[in-house]
Amino acid sequence: xxxxxxxxxxxSVETHEESQEEASVATSDDHLADLYKKMAxxxxxxxxxxxxxxQGKIGGYLHVYIGQEAxxxxxIDAYKEGDKVITAYRDHAFPLLLGxxxxxxxxxxxxxxxxxxxxxxxxxxxxxxxxxxxxxWGIVGGHVPIGVGMGYALRYNETDQICQLYLGDGAxxxxxxxxxxxxxxxxxxxxxxxTLFIVENNQYGMGTSVARSTAMTDLxxxxxxxxxxxxxxxxxxxxxxxxCAHRVTEQVRETGKPYAVEAITYRTAPHGAADFFEKYxxxxxxxxxxERDPIGLLEHKLLERGTLDEDRIEEIxxxxxxxxxxxxxxAEESEEPPIEELYTDVYAGEDEYMGEEE
Amino acid sequence: xxxxxxxxxxxxxxxxEMERDDSVVLMGEDIGVYGGTQLVTDGLxxxxxxxxxxxTPISEDGFTGTAVGMAMMGMRPIVEMMTMNFSFLAVDxxxxxxxxxxxxxxxxxxxxxxxxxxxxxxxQLSAQHTHSLESFYGQFPGLKVVAPVTPHDVKGMMxxxxxxxxxxxxxxxxxLYGTKGEVPEGDYTVLxxxxxxxxxxxxxxxxxxxxxxxxxxxxxxxxxxxxxIKAEVIDLRSLRPFDEETIIESVKKTHRAVAVQEQWxxxxxxxxxxxxxxxxxxxxxxxxVKRVSGAExxxxxxxxxxxAAFPSEEQVAEAARQVLYLEVV
Ligand SMILES: Cc1ncc(C[n+]2csc(CCOP(=O)(O)OP(=O)(O)O)c2C)c(N)n1
Ligand SMILES: [Mg+2]
Numbered sequence: 001x002x003x004x005x006x007x008x009x010x011x012s013v014e015t016h017e018e019s020q021e022e023a024s025v026a027t028s029d030d031h032l033a034d035l036y037k038k039m040a041x042x043x044x045x046x047x048x049x050x051x052x053x054x055q056g057k058i059g060g061y062l063h064v065y066i067g068q069e070a071x072x073x074x075x076i077d078a079y080k081e082g083d084k085v086i087t088a089y090r091d092h093a094f095p096l097l098l099g100x101x102x103x104x105x106x107x108x109x110x111x112x113x114x115x116x117x118x119x120x121x122x123x124x125x126x127x128x129x130x131x132x133x134x135x136x137w138g139i140v141g142g143h144v145p146i147g148v149g150m151g152y153a154l155r156y157n158e159t160d161q162i163c164q165l166y167l168g169d170g171a172x173x174x175x176x177x178x179x180x181x182x183x184x185x186x187x188x189x190x191x192x193x194x195t196l197f198i199v200e201n202n203q204y205g206m207g208t209s210v211a212r213s214t215a216m217t218d219l220x221x222x223x224x225x226x227x228x229x230x231x232x233x234x235x236x237x238x239x240x241x242x243x244c245a246h247r248v249t250e251q252v253r254e255t256g257k258p259y260a261v262e263a264i265t266y267r268t269a270p271h272g273a274a275d276f277f278e279k280y281x282x283x284x285x286x287x288x289x290x291e292r293d294p295i296g297l298l299e300h301k302l303l304e305r306g307t308l309d310e311d312r313i314e315e316i317x318x319x320x321x322x323x324x325x326x327x328x329x330x331a332e333e334s335e336e337p338p339i340e341e342l343y344t345d346v347y348a349g350e351d352e353y354m355g356e357e358e
Numbered sequence: 359x360x361x362x363x364x365x366x367x368x369x370x371x372x373x374x375e376m377e378r379d380d381s382v383v384l385m386g387e388d389i390g391v392y393g394g395t396q397l398v399t400d401g402l403x404x405x406x407x408x409x410x411x412x413x414t415p416i417s418e419d420g421f422t423g424t425a426v427g428m429a430m431m432g433m434r435p436i437v438e439m440m441t442m443n444f445s446f447l448a449v450d451x452x453x454x455x456x457x458x459x460x461x462x463x464x465x466x467x468x469x470x471x472x473x474x475x476x477x478x479x480x481x482q483l484s485a486q487h488t489h490s491l492e493s494f495y496g497q498f499p500g501l502k503v504v505a506p507v508t509p510h511d512v513k514g515m516m517x518x519x520x521x522x523x524x525x526x527x528x529x530x531x532x533x534l535y536g537t538k539g540e541v542p543e544g545d546y547t548v549l550x551x552x553x554x555x556x557x558x559x560x561x562x563x564x565x566x567x568x569x570x571x572x573x574x575x576x577x578x579x580x581x582x583x584x585x586x587i588k589a590e591v592i593d594l595r596s597l598r599p600f601d602e603e604t605i606i607e608s609v610k611k612t613h614r615a616v617a618v619q620e621q622w623x624x625x626x627x628x629x630x631x632x633x634x635x636x637x638x639x640x641x642x643x644x645x646x647v648k649r650v651s652g653a654e655x656x657x658x659x660x661x662x663x664x665x666a667a668f669p670s671e672e673q674v675a676e677a678a679r680q681v682l683y684l685e686v687v
Contacts, residue, residue, distance in 0.1 A: 149426060179420025
């Protein structure tokens with residue numbers, strides 16, 4: 001891992017540790033302004049990844065978080081030292097919020113040795129275990145039981161830490177989700193499952209809307225079947241997310257019982273780097289949701305309350321651009337992984353590689 | 359040395375390690391209150407309590423996945439598949455999560471996980487409950503795959519499996535839980551990647567693993583009695599890592615080899631054995647290597663059909679005589 005002091009480029013966005021003290025003033029306007037900055041960083045980062053992809057500098061699949069920023073930003077605000085976070089492949093925002101270096105995050109997408117996973121995971125498999133980020137998984141629903149097992153381990157080890165487990169609306173229809181939710185509910189009866197499920201209902205799994213994927217479209221209510229308390233939150237409204245996040249994380253921490261939140265949100269970007277969006281949704285629909293863009297919404301509130309003015313907002317946006325320019329330059333200029341990396345990390349222990357060196 | 363059953367040896371390995379190491383937990387269907395369908399975990403719930411001997415609902419994919427999560431957090435879960443046939447439900451976790459995450463995270467996590475359960479046929483369970491999964495799981499980098507056949511090895515290899523920082527698929531000889539053998543007291547390990555010479559001989563090498571090792575030993579007796587042929591029998595016991603060395607050394611001595619497997623012929627372990635021999639001991643061979651495998655059919659039920667579906671003494675003996683260019687009667 002590159003040195004600690006390389007973190008966060010020009011330091012324009014706080015690491016999580018710094019914002020920790022402010023937890024008690026979770027919704028104070030200053031704190032909201034800080035979170036606004038974080039959301040702007042994520043947005044700017046994601047736009048840069050889209051450019052990188054179009055330029056052919058980022059390969060594989062690319063899933064951006066544009067439109068959903070308030071969800072992770074709100075919930076990670078309630079993150080405490082030792083907590084764990086796990087999600088699927090739409091994962092760029094998480095290390096950024098947990099204090100990973102945006103440069104290393106971008107470098108991973110560029111497949112460089114300076115990347116979070118040394119260039120071996122790419123966009124879908126960001127990991128930063130030191131900061132509590134357990135990935136970055138590519139099979140829809142596959143990480144859900146893994147997160148539930150982590151929630152068990154946290155109680156087994158007698159901690160009051162929790163596992164924030166993010167999943168998409170599409171993942172709610174797959175087997176492992178149901179098996180894992182059942183286990184979480186079961187173990188939670190004895191206070192043995194500190195898992196907070198956060199269903200990011202962005203209305204679509206690729207091109208399939210929630211309504212076309214299940215006859216029972218109330219996703220939070222699905223958790224009733226497993227004895228898991230649940231609620232919904234407006235995932236576009238950071239303040240609403242914050243209120244919910246701080247309250248429910250504390251509850252899971254205290255009880256060791258799982259809890260589920262369905263965050264109603266929207267992916268204004270294409271599913272991957274590009275998609276056939278007009279086949280499955282209308283321009284009108286996207287436009288309607290854009291009016292409730294989480295960054296725009298917060299910006300509006302902060303302007304109205306006088307926390308920020310237009311000039312300051314322009315400044316923040318410029319700062320973010322500058323930061324991300326540096327981030328992108330770093331990723332572009334970093335070296336590719338040395339070819340020996342091909343053979344490392346296959347196994348833990350003495351023999352990392354079992355094949356024949358060709 | 360005390361004689362113990364395969365089942366007892368296995369239980370001893372797990373329970374002794376649970377005494378030593380709090381991070382070891384067991385999970386699976388009916389392993390606690392019920393004692394395990396093969397009674398491997400019988401009595402352990404009382405000794406270690408429900409947080410360490412976890413009775414799960416019937417949800418292989420789900421509970422195997424939770425074990426992956428526990429392992430990533432530093433616990434050492436041992437997952438029982440009631441039979442390995444049900445591991446197909448959990449293949450996504452076993453092959454596409456557990457053995458990959460270390461690599462795609464750039465080495466940031468370890469997954470010290472054991473997936474264990476009865477494997478192979480021979481007890482008339484018919485098609486859906488009869489599989490030998492060595493080559494299936496043996497295909498995936500990041501996994502370790504072992505198949506011990508003696509009570510001695512099952513204890514020593516289980517201890518190695520639990521302490522291994524990687525996911526291990528531990529294939530037990532499903533038909534042999536009651537067989538007895540010498541098992542040392544206390545802590546000893548049998549390392550992975552080292553085959554066992556089950557019987558020494560100079561004339562032909564019989565290479566096998568799991569239940570078929572016993573068959574090969576019987577054939578070795580028969581060849582000795584009937585034709586004064588000294589067969590060497592190799593028990594591979596570890597498929598990944600794979601011990602090429604022992605095979606090659608043996609073939610250099612005997613110049614003839616037969617690979618025997620319960621699983622199907624194509625793409626199986628025996629094919630791998632054959633390829634390795636032709637690659638690394640070609641000049642020592644006096645005859646083409648033969649394979650004896652299961653018939654290319656789903657496992658049948660009727661006793662006579664089942665017997666015909668698996669390698670028999672006659673088939674293996676015939677293959678041995680063929681590579682020795684002896685008259686086959
Ligand atoms: C098991 C599996 N099936 C299919 C895919 C292909 N796929 C990738 S993302 C996706 C949509 C998932 O939607 P959702 O869970 O709502 O997450 P979102 O992309 O909206 O964040 C699909 C079908 C996959 N990765 N895994
Ligand atoms: Mg979705």
